[in-house]
Amino acid sequence: MIEMAIAETAVEQPTATSRVSGALHRVRSWEGIGLLSVLVLLYVVLSVRSPVFLTTDNQLSILQNAAFFGIVAFAMTLVIVAGEIDISVGSMAALSSSMLGVFVVKHGVPMPLAVLLVLLAAAAIGAFAGAMRAYFGVPTFIATLALYLALKGLAQLLTNNFPLPIDQEEFFYWGDGRFLGVPVPALYLIGTFVVLIVIAKYTVFGRSIYAVGGNAKSANLSGINVRRIKILVMMIVAVAAAITGLLQTALLASGNSTIAVGLEFDAIAATIIGGAALSGGKGSIVGTVMGVLFIAALLNGMVLLNVNPYAQQVVRGAVVLVAVLVNVWRTRKTSLE
Amino acid sequence: MDVVVPVLECRNLTKRYGTVQALTDVDFTLRRGEVRALLGKNGAGKSTLVNLVSGAVQPDSGTIRLNGKDVRWDGPGAARSGGISVVHQEFSLVPGLTVAENITMGRWSSRLGFIDQERLQDDARRALDQLGEDIPLWQLVGSLPIAQQQLVEIAKALVDNPDVLILDEPTSALNASEVEVLLALVRRLAATGVSVIYVSHRMNEIPLVADAMTVFRDGREVATLGIGEASPERVAAMIAGEVTDVAAAVYHDRSDAPVALSVRGLAVDGVLEDVSFDLHEGEVLGIAGFLGSGRTELLEAIFGLRHDVRGSVWVNGKEVRGRRPRKMLARRVAMTSEDRKGAGIVPAMGTGENVLLTARSRVLPKIWLRRRAESRLQADTIDKLAIRTSSPAQEVGTLSGGNQQKAVIGRALAAEMRVLLLDEPTRGIDVHAKAQVYALIRELAAAGHSAIFVSSELEEMPLVCDRVVVLRAGRSREVLTGAESNAERILALTMKEDD
Incomplete structure (x- = not known):
């Protein structure tokens, strides 16, 4: 809903009635309305089928699980809107977990400093991928495919593929603790959402991402620093992946090179379900929120309903395909008008 | 038969x-x-x-x-x-x-x-x-x-x-x-x-x-x-047909006005050999030449879109070295591409936002969007250029070609640019919209803006330009002033054999 309130750019002072009818019109023409309906439908179906689904505890656990790919999905939205992609986020998360383990366990680095080092390393790696794209024209799909392999390997090298137990009570709190009854990772999810939606909607940088993804040549002629935008979005998603890795590390209480397998799939899927176009220029954080909640609720519901784990995979794949079909169909409809 | x-x-x-x-x-x-x-x-x-x-x-x-x-x-x-x-x-x-x-x-x-x-x-x-x-x-x-x-x-x-x-x-x-x-x-x-x-x-x-x-x-x-x-x-x-609907521009002699932009010995291998001219404040300078004569390359060379350029470009009396689009924009020189869809508009963005792309972090604040300032500037620009759109939020890709072109020019104006490099601004738009674009360019010139106007439709030249530079075989040749710059004369000069 935030999106609609912001979409209002009326110059004249609207009257109360025109404001209401305007709001109604925006609700109807809002792109996310279809996804929202599907999300509500999913909730209704799952609540009817499983008595546990709508309980506060279960909803909070959905939110906690959503955090483990949602934070990356929000950042991924910016990357995809910019017309790029990052498929190395899973490996990035695994590497940050391993790095934290090595720093803390093997070298006795204080936790806050170790976290800072990990985030800086992630930002540097993201900047590297972005620079490969911006300065050498290497497509981000290829650059991050290389990183997907290399970072994973690096994580395993660092840890010899053994978990490094981190024995710190207060660190564990960051992964599985609760603040005012809300799981801490869920708070991270909400925090990331707020920060990124503000960036996307209210900053010159955020709007420039849309301009670059919508038409990079035009953005360049308009004086937007296209290279800097591309590098920055790749840095943001790498840091988001590192944060995800750190949260998982806290949850498992060990530095681990085997975490976050398939993270890129859920993050990209949530973004696409949320209405972003891989060709760039189109997509919204609000859409991605719904994509994230949809996937998280679906996974949770399938577990509650005892769906065969292999069948779950098929369902996840089908959902992505259907979402893309719906988007394509809708763009075609509007372009015909 | x-x-x-x-x-x-x-x-x-x-x-x-x-x-x-x-x-x-x-x-x-x-x-x-x-x-x-x-x-x-x-x-x-x-x-x-x-x-x-x-x-x-x-x-x-x-x-x-x-x-x-x-x-x-x-x-x-x-x-x-x-x-x-x-x-x-x-x-x-x-x-x-x-x-x-x-x-x-x-x-x-x-x-x-x-x-x-x-x-x-x-x-x-x-x-x-x-x-x-x-x-x-x-x-x-x-x-x-x-x-x-x-x-x-x-x-x-x-x-x-x-x-x-x-x-x-x-x-x-x-x-x-x-x-x-x-x-x-x-x-x-x-x-x-x-x-x-x-x-x-x-x-x-x-x-x-x-x-x-x-x-x-x-x-x-x-x-x-x-x-x-x-x-x-x-x-x-x-x-x-009848061309009475567009009045020929009144020629203004601006040669006494200060030079806004000057180009000396500009060369791009295989395209341009030696191009020099001055553009005065409040002047519209046409560049005429056959397709392939290097018109687009010339604008790109001035605006810093190419890296294979020799020669110098001066803005307000100062040479601009290491030219890049952002550097030229900082000197209030803007360019609109002949490829309106591919390099002009951002089709999926609102018309209002398209107009602001250059203004942001230049005449508008650097980091945060100021909603009130933005909508005021959007409305002003859309109003001033008479862009026909249902609201500033309407996607610019859905507008007619003429209105898209006005939005692209509006982007430069909203950012308070003084020198406009316009590459085929009337390509693919209808006759009525063309007349509006001519009138717009003349108004801007009267307000002290300078413009370089490139068009392959020679009959446009006398309607818009104070002077016309003829480009032939990579060099700037004749300069036609006012009434001399009729389409037949330009055509004859662009086709002239030099050797």
Whole structure:
């Protein structure tokens, strides 16, 4: 809903009635309305089928699980809107977990400093991928495919593929603790959402991402620093992946090179379900929120309903395909008008 | 010639696009082996006729008869196999495939799933033979020079043995000697019985290649004449029609005003040799020259879009070294591209936001968007340029070409740019919108802005420009002032031979 309130750019002072009818019109023409309906439908179906689904505890656990790919999905939205992609986020998360383990366990680095080092390393790696794209024209799909392999390997090298137990009570709190009854990772999810939606909607940088993804040549002629935008979005998603890795590390209480397998799939899927176009220029954080909640609720519901784990995979794949079909169909409809 | 059924016979063809009447009641008849030139301004109806005949779009009413039989194509593929092939202005070749593969694309036959290379080579060879050209069949098209690619393109159209071959601006990318080769080739094809519809802007080619010509204006056929039936002046008048609706610009002598932008000895290898001129404050300077004379490259060189540039550019008396778009914008010099869709607008963004792209972090705050300041600037700009949009939020991609162009110019104005480099700002927009763009540029000049105006439509020059620089063979040549800069005179100078 935030999106609609912001979409209002009326110059004249609207009257109360025109404001209401305007709001109604925006609700109807809002792109996310279809996804929202599907999300509500999913909730209704799952609540009817499983008595546990709508309980506060279960909803909070959905939110906690959503955090483990949602934070990356929000950042991924910016990357995809910019017309790029990052498929190395899973490996990035695994590497940050391993790095934290090595720093803390093997070298006795204080936790806050170790976290800072990990985030800086992630930002540097993201900047590297972005620079490969911006300065050498290497497509981000290829650059991050290389990183997907290399970072994973690096994580395993660092840890010899053994978990490094981190024995710190207060660190564990960051992964599985609760603040005012809300799981801490869920708070991270909400925090990331707020920060990124503000960036996307209210900053010159955020709007420039849309301009670059919508038409990079035009953005360049308009004086937007296209290279800097591309590098920055790749840095943001790498840091988001590192944060995800750190949260998982806290949850498992060990530095681990085997975490976050398939993270890129859920993050990209949530973004696409949320209405972003891989060709760039189109997509919204609000859409991605719904994509994230949809996937998280679906996974949770399938577990509650005892769906065969292999069948779950098929369902996840089908959902992505259907979402893309719906988007394509809708763009075609509007372009015909 | 005995009385035979014409190859192509169109009756009462009519086509509307939304509110635009693209073609009204057009009759068009073509004999076997005839070369017919289609003449007319942009938007006069030439392309619409071509699209209807070649099945790209369906007529609203009217009939098309091919060899005496009524036809109704449901797509370009059907028209092609039915006997009508088109060579479009934009190449449709795949650079990574060989000449033979390109020529036979879409009709590759296979044996047990393997491409029948022999058949493919035979077909391609036959098409090239009909052209009388010899290009190695195995060569990758991407490695051929443009002129040869054009020949491959034509061979590709011949492979289906068309009755009618449509050539849309076939010479626009060719130099003089290549044009000669192509014209001779068209004559040869006609002699083999192929009928040719030849669409061109280049008046001087028509008598060399065509038997007759049809002139279009505002979606109607003005006249069909044999070559030699009308003087070039009369044909030009028929193409132009009444031009009283746009008043010629009053020429302003700005040579006393300070120099806003000056260019000294600008050179780009293979395109520009030595270009120098001064642009004064409040002046509109036209750049005239043939396609390929380096007009676009010149603007790109000034604006810092190229890195292979020698020579110097001065803004307000200071040389700008290491030019990049952002550096030029910081000096309040903006450029609009000739490729409005590809490099001008961001189609999926709102019109208002499109207008602000340059203003942001320049005249608007650096980091945070200020909603009130933004909507005020959006509304001001949209209002000042009379951009027709339902609201600033309407996606700019859904506007008409003229309004898109105004939005692109508006982007520079919203950011308070002083010097505008306008590359073909009137390309592909309707006559009414063109007049608005001319008026806009004149108003800006009166307000002290300077502009460089590049257009391939020479008749626009005297309407907009105070002075016109003629570009020929990579050098800036004559400078025409005010009334001297009429279309005929510019045309003569752009075609002049220097050696």
